[in-house]
Amino acid sequence: MQNNEFIKAYAPATVANVCCGFDVLGFALDQPGDEVWARKTEQPGITITAIHGIDGLSSDPTENVIGVVAHKMLTDLHITHGLEMQLHKGMPVGSGLGSSAASSAAAAFAVNELLGKPFTTQALVLYAMEGEKKASGSAHADNVAPSLLGGFVLVRDYSPLDVVPLGVPLDLYCTILYPQIELKTSLSRSILKQEIPLKKGITQWGNLAGFMAGLLMKDYALLGRSLHDEIFEPERSILIPLFHQVKAAALAAGALGAGISGSGPSIFALSATLAQAQAVQEAMEKVYAHSGIDTKTYVSQVPDQGVRLVEQSLLQPAQA
Amino acid sequence: MQNNEFIKAYAPATVANVCCGFDVLGFALDQPGDEVWARKTEQPGITITAIHGIDGLSSDPTENVIGVVAHKMLTDLHITHGLEMQLHKGMPVGSGLGSSAASSAAAAFAVNELLGKPFTTQALVLYAMEGEKKASGSAHADNVAPSLLGGFVLVRDYSPLDVVPLGVPLDLYCTILYPQIELKTSLSRSILKQEIPLKKGITQWGNLAGFMAGLLMKDYALLGRSLHDEIFEPERSILIPLFHQVKAAALAAGALGAGISGSGPSIFALSATLAQAQAVQEAMEKVYAHSGIDTKTYVSQVPDQGVRLVEQSLLQPAQA
Known part of the structure; x- marks a missing residue:
């Protein structure tokens, strides 16, 4: 992979709770969704060089969920090079559609691809949850898990995290x-x-x-x-x-x-x-x-x- | 069907709650279980002529669950002939294994067979619940439903009753x-x-x-x-x-x-x-x-x- 190559990931909005599944059930939509671009840079550190589709989101990588997720992944891998990232918001913030989760999931997926897939999907859920923790103060998984996995997803437990992909057994x-x-x-x-x-x-x-x-x-x-x-x-x-x-x-x-x-x-x-x-x-x-x-x-x-x-x-x- | 013909039904013990499914989940066992014998009599009324396998259970048909269940079924059908019944307890009472449910389920099933199957399985659950109401004061279904239907059964709701047979998708x-x-x-x-x-x-x-x-x-x-x-x-x-x-x-x-x-x-x-x-x-x-x-x-x-x-x-x- 060349240094100037960009990875562009799309992660969809999600519906959590689903009436009877408070805090444990969620499902993915096809759209709307967010895109995250990421590429390696020689200088260390994460820079967010553009945010499209929305006004008022911080491009400070310690404040924006995509930076928070990426930073944790790089740190855990002891990676010293940096990242340039861009966020393309395709959905409203504060809508109840898992907006921060979609950005977090796209970031986790893009960075994982960029680095040659060192992490399992289960691990990506944990990293995307870091974005949720930043956005809402609590590291819940019922939006990031379906945004990463698609279909319906059960979050059975958090200690340890037990994410059960249910797929889409019937057309909905x-x-x-x-x-x-x-x-x-x-x-x-x-x-x-x-x-x-x-x-x-x-x-x-x-x-x-x-x-x-x-x-x-x-x-x-x-x-x-x-x-x-x-x-x-x-x-x-x-x-x-x-x-x-x-x-x-x-x-x-x-x-x-x-x-x-x-x-x-x-x-x-x-x-x-x-x-x-x-x-x-x-x-x-x-x-x-x-x-x-x-x-x-x-x-x-x-x-x-x-x-x-x-x-x-x-x-x-x-x-x- | 001749008047002196006996119907003999066996209904198994059941496990309700199953740890995480308090009041909504139950499953059937193969054994132990109870048998109920029933046959028509010309004179009206229900008589329980024998109770085997256990001491101390009342043979008063207004007190014993098999009589209570049968009485309700006859009454709802406006049937004027009577029944002779026998109960063969194959399991302990007060054990947490759905003892009254097994008797009630066997009674509901036997009487329904005797009368030419006027009732659906769903209706039999409701009649067997009358026995539970007599035995414990509350008409719960999480024992009688699996005793009647076998396998795992979900009781999703009571108003109206929504019993969901789950079968036994994997050997247990x-x-x-x-x-x-x-x-x-x-x-x-x-x-x-x-x-x-x-x-x-x-x-x-x-x-x-x-x-x-x-x-x-x-x-x-x-x-x-x-x-x-x-x-x-x-x-x-x-x-x-x-x-x-x-x-x-x-x-x-x-x-x-x-x-x-x-x-x-x-x-x-x-x-x-x-x-x-x-x-x-x-x-x-x-x-x-x-x-x-x-x-x-x-x-x-x-x-x-x-x-x-x-x-x-x-x-x-x-x-x-």
């Missing part, structure tokens, strides 16, 4: 509606109670087990009726304008289920076909049409693949 | 050690806290999802490391002498996992082969060898089938 399409309001993950987490009623816990894990059975036994109806959250959604949905109307509209339009994506404010709905997901998109958009709140919507198959190389070239990064 | 063998101490389900339930820490809830549903993935994706190692319960086992195990030693011995002997069966005092362990399950049995028995507490042990494949007809004959019931 996701509709996302992102209301462009500001909602800090820290606020959305801070309103959660630290104790839950046993009865609601039982309902929640019954639904998660039902979701797993629906997914792995290819039973759309079971999957759909398991997409239920009676612990967190009631608390968090008050922070999302029109949430209940959007959810009801999605279900009425034929979605299998719907809920808050991650900690919000994005709302996701799962459908069995692309046509259904598009009808759901229309129904969800309609609810917000005269709300005065701008929205972005995305329709995406849940893909088997997560992060991937987009291009491996000698092009100058400025032509991205 | 269960070792049971039943320490013959008295432990009331009501006591074992009463010591449980009605609020649980969110953090432990997340661990629990992560493990249940891991168990589902291990079972349905045929991954013994994942299934094994998901057999963990940090909410209920610490509270309930104090009621079971030598619990931690038995569990440790089972794991050291090669079991995939072990825990409390139902609300105890029986301890179950799952293994991948029969030889392993037998080695586990030996190790578990050894712990109790000089304890002064009598034990019974059982080794059983987890079978695909639950309740079944044993015999359909014109024999007199006394010859059971």
